[in-house]
Amino acid sequence: MLTPETPLSATDQVQNLILESADFEDFLNELARFSAHQMAGDGEDALCGITLLRDRKAATIGWSSDSAREVDEIQYSLSQGPCLTAAKEEREVHVPDLFEENRWGPDYANAVASHGLRSVLSLPFDLQGEAKAALNLYSDVPRKFTEQATTRARGYTREISQALRLAVRFSLHSDSAANLRATLESRTTIDIAVGIVMAQNRCSQEAAVRILTEASSNSNTKLRDIARSLVDSVGGAAARTHYQEPGKMESDQTA
Secondary structure: OOOOOOOOOHHHHHHHHHHHOOOHHHHHHHHHHHHHHHHHOOOOOOEEEEEEEEOOEEEEEEEOOHHHHHHHHHHHHHOOOHHHHHHHHOOOEEEOOHHHOOOOHHHHHHHHHOOOOOEEEEEEOOOOOOOEEEEEEEEOOOOOOOHHHHHHHHHHHHHHHHHHHHHHHHHHHHHHHHHHHHHHHHHHHHHHHHHHHHHHHOOOHHHHHHHHHHHHHHHOOOHHHHHHHHHHHHHOOOOOOOOOOHHHHHHHHHO
16 A cells, blocks of 8 residues: 555556546556656656557657757658657667767758757557557657666556556547547538438439438539538528437436
């Protein structure tokens, strides 16, 4: 049992961040700031960014400062760099001194060095899924990330991978629920529009769908937008979809 004097492990502190954060984005930014402080050593903060690869797209999803996000995005614009390599290939990447670095060509090294940075350390997280992620640490000191610092960062990344894995999965679930809701709402509007066309033209469902599809093609407008415009013109208000997330339905039934 923890006493007030017992220091919390990195895992415990990250779990507290999850509980205390307002949302997924807030948690990731807090995690990046926490990681920068944990990994810097010598009482100074490093710059830290967290890269997430999902659906073949890379993005910095958490950053300790605007500078950390900016230097991460240099790699995305060039489609190469240590954090992308670390995330894609799930291996550690160390840049002791950007002035001596040429693995990703001169453009990358010069662009990051122009921000006053000299050394980089990128380590992959173990997310065990389709998404991949890496912790990116930057310092204005050449050879800042010694073997001791790298070992500490390696252990830290391994320790908090589970917490980040859970956070990413919750985010994916939320995204899926939002996409499902949008799909259902679009489908509801199209179905109502088909019914309106059937009534107006006294035609079959197939013919009504064909009329809407041709209108969409001829006007170069998405089918759901054509349907929404028709429903709004008839009903005077947008169609509403009654939708409950599975988890909420279960809680309502057991309440």
